[in-house]
Amino acid sequence: MSELALIIEDDEDLANIFAEALRGVGFEVEHVADGQAGQDRLKQGSVPFLILLDMHIPHISGADLLTNIIRKDERLAKTIVIITTADARMGEAYTEQADFVMIKPISFVQLRDLTGRLRPKE
């Protein structure tokens, strides 16, 4: 059974590319396009193995989602969180809360290789 990766990203193209990278290394991928949808999805349904979280998303910001939802939810304690942002400063600020910080532009290969290493060997 493949692990679930949740992409929270408002840009459709980027979400597509990220999804391909993740699928490429064997993840099952789910995508939501804004903070509110992300929050709704995280409160129910299966627990993702990995969350790829954009910091600049509509309704609820990535930062809020990370601090107030993901890090406060017991079920998500083991979930790996990768935040993506174009702002290097913001990335710096959340290094403590996130497992990984990726600064945009994010390379397809880079994301694929990183997530490939994170996925438990079968």
Next chain:
Amino acid sequence: MSILSRFLTVSTIDPDDTRRRRILNILVASVGILSFIALTIFLGSVIFKVESWANVSLVIIGSAVTVVGSVIIYLINYFWSGRIAATIFLVFLTFVFAFSDTPTQVASGRSLFAFAIPIIMASILLVPWSSFVFSSLSGIIISIIAASVDRVPNVPAIIGFFVIALVSWLSARSLEQALNELRIINMNLDHVVVERTQALTESLERERIEAGRNQAILNSIADGVVVFDTKWNAILANPALKSMLDLPLELIVNKNFRDLIEHPRLSPKSRGLLYAMLEHDTQPPSFRVEWGKKTLSISAAQVYDNSKDKNTNIGTVTVFRDFTREAEVEKLKSTFVAIVSHELRTPLNAVLGYAEMFKEAVYGPMNEKQVNMADRIMKNTQRLLGLINDLLDQAQMEAGKLTIQMSPFRPAELLENIHGVMDQIVHGKGLKLTSEIDDNLPEALNGDVARLQQILVNLVNNSVKFTDHGTVHVRLFCPFVNKWGMEVSDTGHGIPEPEIPYIFDTFRQVDGVATRVHGGFGLGLSIVKQLVNLMNGDIKVKSKVDRGSIFTVILPMVVPEENTEKRKNL
């Protein structure tokens, strides 16, 4: 008193003449009055039969003649000539003395002294030397009288008269000289007083004009100006300030600055800023405050009085400028920069990602040309991203928005990252990237790691751009106490000596045309220089054409208190 004075004074243009005629008038008046009194007494004694007419007739006639003579001399003196009047008076006096006693007594006896009187008077009433004339006249008269009674004239007495004349002449002359000098001094003094008065009037007038002009300038400038004394009491404010703060001037002038700071229209943050300025007396040259809906820029400058050879602080001039519009524009600009930064990068990221997917053959096998094309798309996209980043950095630096944020980092991390970022590019050009780190550099330092990384990437990029063969070498080292450095050296084209001063200029590359050959805006080195400046550092270049260049950045060394901090980063 004034009637008497008017009676005695004859006004002329010559002050000496006036003086002499006044003295003559006094003498004539005295003689006239005394004679009149004598005439009255002797006439009375005849009328009341005390004396017989024969006994006193000579005295009465003499007195009457003297009274009449006095009046005539007075009139001549008053209406015609002081000199003639004085001469007549003195000659008359001399003759009166000559015939007032027996010839023997006059020639060499008790009446001899009387001749001294007109001699002395002459030097005062006429010109000084006239005393000699009268001493001669007296000598002749005495000699004639002596001869008439067959006696030898009294020669010692005549010589004595000449001595008296000499003394009178000397004293009258010195008196006149002293008076003259005094008059000249007075005249000069008058002159000086006139000049001074005129100068004072002029300077007062100038000052009045100057003050008026200053007031007019102050009233007409668009900036609000308020002047405080050393205790922060407002002593002056202009109408622009009134309209800027929308407060009547009475609420500003003669009030303490604290009253203004306490005004509810001032935002709490601005209030704190102004209090800090008051209490610590440390004033940044210019800062902004929020006043109601307005943003005001305040510049404060202390005023020193150095007129008395000492620099005493006499107050503060503060200039208020309405910065509302500029502040809005600035806010818009920074929002714009942030939006552009995000909105441009996102689609470029997508282009990059799709190109990579092509290259990685995600959707099926690709031939060599297709892979090559995908590679080109990726490279160009990366270049575009680099340019956008450079432009945004430049815009931020120009707006003064880019700040340096210090946090602990490992210098070794910089080298690891530079290899991560640049290895592929360096190898792509057939070059080698080597690095070293000096042992004496501390394990951890304080600094803005992202910006340091940017400096290093830009420098290495620059070196790679201008090097065709050989190596690009990066070294981190410790040149001297409290400083650390980053050095990037290459074996490239080098920079011609005359171009070195310009290489850090914005939008410039050597030869001007190089931009097209090597790509880029020429912003990389300019950004490096500005970042180094922001970090209070220094950058130097050594270069030889066809041998290569060495860029050295020297920065202040700040060692963090806690040397280690776990960092999670890619």
